[in-house]
Amino acid sequence: MAGPLEPTVLVIASGNAGKIREFAHLLVSLPLAVRPQPDGLDVEETGTSFAANARLKAEAVARATGQWALADDSGLAVAALGGAPGVHSARYADSDPARIARLLSELGAADQQRQAQGLPSDRRAAFVAALAVADPSGAIRLEVEGRCEGVILEAPRGSGGFGYDPVFFVPETGLSYAEMDKGLKGRIGHRGRAFALLEPELKNLLLRPT
Numbered sequence: 001m002a003g004p005l006e007p008t009v010l011v012i013a014s015g016n017a018g019k020i021r022e023f024a025h026l027l028v029s030l031p032l033a034v035r036p037q038p039d040g041l042d043v044e045e046t047g048t049s050f051a052a053n054a055r056l057k058a059e060a061v062a063r064a065t066g067q068w069a070l071a072d073d074s075g076l077a078v079a080a081l082g083g084a085p086g087v088h089s090a091r092y093a094d095s096d097p098a099r100i101a102r103l104l105s106e107l108g109a110a111d112q113q114r115q116a117q118g119l120p121s122d123r124r125a126a127f128v129a130a131l132a133v134a135d136p137s138g139a140i141r142l143e144v145e146g147r148c149e150g151v152i153l154e155a156p157r158g159s160g161g162f163g164y165d166p167v168f169f170v171p172e173t174g175l176s177y178a179e180m181d182k183g184l185k186g187r188i189g190h191r192g193r194a195f196a197l198l199e200p201e202l203k204n205l206l207l208r209p210t
């Protein structure tokens with residue numbers, strides 16, 4: 001454990017700039033040295049659950065850096081698509097606009113099928129984030145999962161955030177993720193809710209004086 005003049009380093013095990021920005025904001029009040037993962041690290045996400053992929057990324061980055069690492073595996077589970085794109089959310093297409101276009105097109109087709117069967121439209125979705133923390137040896141020490149229920153909009157709304165934010169609408173707020181400020185998404189969003197579960201344990205593990 002680092003002394004009082006040397007804050008413990010926590011590497012954010014992600015190549016996604018949007019996630020890194022959100023974690024920088026969520027971690028701002030903790031006396032940790034938050035660092036991005038080194039360039040050139042690309043961990044294969046072979047798990048079949050968000051939790052398994054978060055563990056793979058945390059372990060690999062902790063081992064590669066010899067530092068504590070926090071990983072996030074997240075994605076959208078769309079009810080009418082049987083939970084897709086799920087753990088494949090990043091691999092759904094090769095850019096954010098293309099991922100959004102594919103989601104709207106597949107959900108539109110599913111909606112038409114439902115209508116043809118006399119069923120009402122169903123645009124419900126959940127955003128899920130699994131977080132894992134590995135110690136410098138690569139051992140997984142903490143795991144949590146957060147969820148936010150919403151619906152997929154028919155067209156993008158708002159210009160903030162990243163990824164699927166413009167099409168994920170949270171009824172209790174009347175806003176899409178892309179219309180929320182960092183603070184609101186950090187309180188009610190999937191990543192913020194997961195982080196709220198993690199924070200007390202992270203403090204115990206990394207900030208306790210030895």
Ligand SMILES: O=c1nc[nH]c2c1ncn2[C@H]1C[C@H](O)[C@@H](COP(=O)(O)OP(=O)(O)OP(=O)(O)O)O1
Nearest residue numbers: 013014015016072073074075089090162163164165
């Ligand atoms: O708050 C979010 N708002 C909008 N979109 C989001 C959010 N959270 C995850 N997403 C999207 C990004 C990516 O398309 C997929 C997660 O895939 P996931 O593998 O966890 O992340 P990633 O490959 O972008 O970065 P990395 O694995 O290096 O952390 O869901």
Ligand SMILES: [Mg+2]
Nearest residue numbers: 015045073090
């Ligand atoms: Mg990924």
